[in-house]
Amino acid sequence: MICMLRGSVYLFILMVCLFSIGVIADGNANVPLVSVPSFSITSAGEESNELNAGAITAEQNSDPAVRATNKISAGDSLFIGENHLDVSSALGTAGSIAWWQSGNEGNVTPDVVLPISSPQVFFVDPVFFVLKTGEWYQWIGNQKGALAFTIHDPSLSLKILDISNDEDVTGKDIKRDDFGTFVIETNLYPALNRTGYLPSDSRFKITMTDPAGDSEDFLVGSFGKVHPLNQLQVDKPLWYWIGLLDDHSVPDINDGWNTSATDLNETLIYKPGVYKFRAECNLNDMKDNYKAPDGSDYTNKTVSIAQTVTLVDDAVLIDANPKQVVPGESFVTTITGSPNTEYYLWMKGTSFMSGQPGDQPPVITPGQENVTHDATPGPFIIGNYVFSAGAGKTIRDDVPHDSVYNGTQFYGMVKLDSTGQKSVLWNTSAATKSTSYTPSIERKTDAGYVADTCTVTVDSTMPVNIMAAGTQPFHRGNSVSLSGKNSVSDITYLFMTGTGLPASGGSLGSPLTPVLSDVPSGFDSAMVSDNDTWAYNWVVPQSVPCDGTFTLYAASMPKNLTDIGEASSGSVPVVISSPGNTTSINLVSGWNFISAPYVLADGNNTMAIFSGVNSSGHSVLSYNGSSSSWVTMKADDLFYPLHGFWIYSVSPVEIPLTSGNGTITPRTLEKGWNCIGILSPDRTAGSVLGPLGSLWSYLVGYDASVQQYTAPLVEGSPSVDSTMLHVKEGSWIYIKENTPFSG
Incomplete structure (x- = not known):
């Protein structure tokens, strides 16, 4: 693809612009290039696809004389940019046309008289006509004749609709299983009423680009019908792509772009992601002739704004915060999915526990709005749900049964709000077993299941952590207050990693000196107080070899990065730079x-x-x-x-x-x-x-x-x-x- 701009343009085309083509291992991709020589990227077994700047030629337009849309009758509407129009019939015996500026129509003398020497190849030149739109009359012997034609500045816009929900989804999401359609708003529709017009003469189309960058000239509708995106018969100022029967002023709510269409192998045709659509009209080469001041296609005139819509599967997400707690602390799972929709929530894979104190999972805090539970004695309407990939197991089969709630507080039904979110509070206590857990969310849909999990850890021992106070970046020689918690040991061992430092870490005071596991003297360290906190004042050494981001580690044992898994540890990134460091490009x-x-x-x-x-x-x-x-x-x-x-x-x-x-x-x-x-x-x-x-x-x-x-x-x-x-x-x-x- 070549990016071309009119005017002074541009060594940029020769040297900088823009898109040559490379074939890559992931498929075809447009490679933005900035050099004169040809360029290609070819994977093994693939053909080279080089494109030289000198090999690019302009697309040749087909002969406009064969189009009925260039036959102009008296009173027809013409549009700026149209070329090769035969206006002989509209002129009659007149050799000129005349135009009166708005407000001057009563004057005998026109504001403009334009001789027409070649009426068979009339050009609605943007340079001349852009400020002279309106009615043009035959001018015969200095007398005003009949209306020859009316010249308009074209207008063209596009919206994307979720017709299943009667919603404008331009720039938004459309859900799988919904039907999409397009509505074109334009003043170009009278061109379809010209004498001799045939459907094949249409130059209206909608271009489509899918998330992979590929394009199609059709979309699949209901029952496998193929709906074209080109040669569209846009015959109304507000025109729906798929109309009700033959009436395109009313959309068909049961047909359109079938976002759930599948091929013969039952594989979804339309993958989730961002789709781009643009309406275009090249009526008698008007798109080629009528350009924006920068030389690009004229948005809202011959082309619409390129609109996007994101096709989303009915996905659901769950996340836990915090992800690590000690018994007695609470955590929250935040669920994101379809608005006003119910999902099953449970603590997955905990059926091996007895449910008794010390051997049970976290419980959903009772009494939360839009979170419901089965009654303790039953019936177990929620708990009897058979979840996906569970070999036929129900939720109640997947959680323990305690003596208080009979397992009903380990699962529930959650209804999301109008924004598609819900936060659910969970409690832990001394009865909670210290281990990692998997909160799970799921719903069965017509297309299968949507589900997600996250991880939260209940740990009776407090993890080691580290914080760095102050505004970053830190400069060499700055004093930085480091602090944190450590309930595992009496001493916190510190070291750092980053560019130019030993791979397993260097000491904070001498970063180029490697720290060795089980050699405490090589680590900087801080004593842990009675309340399990520690503090350390670190002066950033001048020997830090370069500016950049480094990672500081705190560990419960003298273990370097290679063996850090043997200790409880925490880390924090810090940015180090030289104050007022000056260089040049x-x-x-x-x-x-x-x-x-x-x-x-x-x-x-x-x-x-x-x-x-x-x-x-x-x-x-x-x-x-x-x-x-x-x-x-x-x-x-x-x-x-x-x-x-x-x-x-x-x-x-x-x-x-x-x-x-x-x-x-x-x-x-x-x-x-x-x-x-x-x-x-x-x-x-x-x-x-x-x-x-x-x-x-x-x-x-x-x-x-x-x-x-x-x-x-x-x-x-x-x-x-x-x-x-x-x-x-x-x-x-x-x-x-x-x-x-x-x-």
């Missing part, structure tokens, strides 16, 4: 792919720092992975770490950077292509991308000195561990699933 002539190496100081942290760069009219650009689109940066937009930015410079220039005190928050990389940068210092790709596991496929750097991409790195190849990634340089990365990234 050196831009070269041409396009530069850059990134901030750390959080920048206030007043030095926006795109305004590049205001002195002679960019020859080019904008600073970033890339939005979620929408697969470029973003033009403004002067007050932040220049932030972990992201990649494109900037053009006519000549080499140095941009100074000053570090600040902000905390670096990991960003979420979206499925597909993302522009990233790394934090200081330079590191191998393996160490940077290791936390992503196998969730990435390709990483492609850019060598600004030669204005070309570097060879792509492929996940799993040996070169990942030897290739260096450099701070202040951006890279493209292809992600298989959304995942956090900390640089």
Whole structure:
């Protein structure tokens, strides 16, 4: 796909723009590229799919003369951008047409007289007609004749409806099992009334892009019917895609986009995720001729806004907070699902317990609104529910039966509120067994089951934890108050890990010195007080080898990171940087792919720092992975770490950077292509991308000195561990699933 803009455009097309095609292991993906040479990524066994800039040609329009929609009769409506119109019949014997500005219709002399020398190839030129819409009359011998035609500025919009619930879901969710439809609002419908019009002449269509980036020209409806998305017969100002019988002014509430349609193998055709739809009309090439000022398709005129809808399965989620308690404490499970819907909730897999004090699970706190239980003696309407993947077991088969509640407080029926949420309180006590538990939520649907679980631990021993007080980042030489709890031992052992430090951890006072398990003298330590708390004043040493995020550990025993599982422990991340640390980015002539190496100081942290760069009219650009689109940066937009930015410079220039005190928050990389940068210092790709596991496929750097991409790195190849990634340089990365990234 090529991004083309009119006007001064643009070395950007030759060097920066935008989308070449690569074939990757996860399927086809549009790869945003920024270099003149061809580029492809090919997996083993797949054909290369290269696309050279010089090989791209414009799509050839079919001959408009064969379309009945270009035959204009007297009184017809014409639209800006239409071309090759035969207006002979509308002109009659007139050789010119005349137009009166609104309010001047009573004047004898028109405001504009336009001679028509070639009535068989009339062009409603946007440059001329955009301010001269309305009625145009035959002009014969300086006399006003009959109405020739009326010229309109086209309008086109699209909404997405959940017709099963009579709800506008444009930009929202549509649930599986519901039918979707579209409503087009436009003034272009009179074109279908032109003399000789045939259904095949229609140039109305709706484009669809599914979550995988693929497109179709039809959607499956009820009973397997195929409903086309092109050559739509939009003959009304408010037109429903699937009308009631032949009346498209009324939607068919029993047909449309069947979100639960399956193929011959009973596999769902439409996967959950974001679907994009856009209405278009290229009536007599109007979409090609009538462009927005920036050269793009004219939104709300020849194309609608690209609208989205998210297809969601009837999913349910459950989460526990806190996830670890001691007997006597309470916790909450928060359930998120379908609004005003009931779900079964129980403490799964606890039937092995006796239910007696000391050997029973947590209980649901009684008396909660919209949480119901079976009566203690029965009947067990809730408890007799047969849950999924339980080999025919009921909920009552899966929980113990105590002497007080007969097991009924270990499960219940929960009704979610109008927002689709409900928080349920659970109690523990001395009667609760110390172990890990699995609260479970489930509901049976027409399509099967929706279910989720979470984990909560009841532990009679308090875990060790650690907190770091103060505003981060911390600078070398700063005094940082560390504190926490430790009910396991009398001494808390401390160490740290991070970039440039020993793999199993270094001491807090001397980070480059490795700590060894079972050698207490090598650890910094803090005595635990009678109330099971500890405190330690840590002065950040100058020997911390680089700026970045490090992890501090507190343990009940002198165990390093390798053996930390043998002790009770807790950890906390800290960001360390140099105060007022100053460096610079050196831009070269041409396009530069850059990134901030750390959080920048206030007043030095926006795109305004590049205001002195002679960019020859080019904008600073970033890339939005979620929408697969470029973003033009403004002067007050932040220049932030972990992201990649494109900037053009006519000549080499140095941009100074000053570090600040902000905390670096990991960003979420979206499925597909993302522009990233790394934090200081330079590191191998393996160490940077290791936390992503196998969730990435390709990483492609850019060598600004030669204005070309570097060879792509492929996940799993040996070169990942030897290739260096450099701070202040951006890279493209292809992600298989959304995942956090900390640089």
